[in-house]
Amino acid sequence: MSISSYLFPSVTYPSPLAGYENAEPLPDEKDEDGKSYKNTQTGVLSPAYDHFIEPLDNGRRGGFDIHIYYFPQNPQQTLYARQLWERIRREFPELRIYKVWDRPIGPHALAMFEVNLFTPAQFGAFVPWLAIWRGPLSALVHPNTTEPGMGEAERALRNHTEQAIWLGERLPVDGSMFRRMEEGEKAETAVPPVEEGERPILG
Numbered sequence: 001m002s003i004s005s006y007l008f009p010s011v012t013y014p015s016p017l018a019g020y021e022n023a024e025p026l027p028d029e030k031d032e033d034g035k036s037y038k039n040t041q042t043g044v045l046s047p048a049y050d051h052f053i054e055p056l057d058n059g060r061r062g063g064f065d066i067h068i069y070y071f072p073q074n075p076q077q078t079l080y081a082r083q084l085w086e087r088i089r090r091e092f093p094e095l096r097i098y099k100v101w102d103r104p105i106g107p108h109a110l111a112m113f114e115v116n117l118f119t120p121a122q123f124g125a126f127v128p129w130l131a132i133w134r135g136p137l138s139a140l141v142h143p144n145t146t147e148p149g150m151g152e153a154e155r156a157l158r159n160h161t162e163q164a165i166w167l168g169e170r171l172p173v174d175g176s177m178f179r180r181m182e183e184g185e186k187a188e189t190a191v192p193p194v195e196e197g198e199r200p201i202l203g
Contacts, residue, residue: 049120057144062096062116064123066130067140069171072102072111080135085113087133092126107160107177131167138168153181 029038047053052063070081085100096116103111117123130139142164145155157178164173 052120055145055147057146058118061144062118064117064141064143066115066117066126067108067112067142068115068130068134069108069110069112069138069140077136078102078111081111081113081137084133084135084137088115091129092122095122095126104174107156107174109172109174127167134167138166138171140171140173141165141167153178156181 024040027038027040030036031038052058056063068081068084070077072078082100085097088095089097092115096118098114100113101108101111105112115126117126127141140160142159145159145163147155157175160173160178161175
């Protein structure tokens with residue numbers, strides 16, 4: 001499948017009801033507010049509370065990356081981004097966080113820093129917190145997936161576009177890096193690191 005097919009919502013998706021085809025009909029009864037619906041309680045919580053569902057990465061990479069952007073030529077945003085970076089390190093020391101880049105890097109068109117999330121509990125705690133504390137900054141929240149039979153470039157572009165969540169204003173992501181990755185995969189060549197000692201910024 002060509003990477004260009006992920007630039008538009010033309011991909012087919014599995015049914016969200018797969019596995020529930022023979023389930024009993026849902027009740028039409030409303031809750032006390034007269035608006036929301038009552039659901040049949042099973043006494044069993046979804047496994048999504050305990051671990052990221054497939055094909056999200058439950059390994060070393062983590063299920064989600066968050067990129068927090070700022071305009072480096074804006075002194076107020078630059079100061080806020082660095083203060084937010086420090087606050088995250090102090091309040092969420094268990095999260096993996098990378099350096100503050102003062103320039104565009106990889107597919108990211110603005111300066112930014114990255115935070116990785118490894119569990120649904122971390123996601124549930126950090127994303128609502130960031131919704132309040134991101135201030136004037138935008139944040140890209142994207143999954144890391146491990147679909148078999150799909151190239152890394154295809155996965156990365158899809159994760160950064162179709163499957164991404166934005167907090168604040170949506171910003172452009174440079175898809176040309178993923179096209180170069182795909183060409184490299186086809187030629188069986190490795191993608192060089194962005195900078196010596198740094199992992200490639202794919203997320």
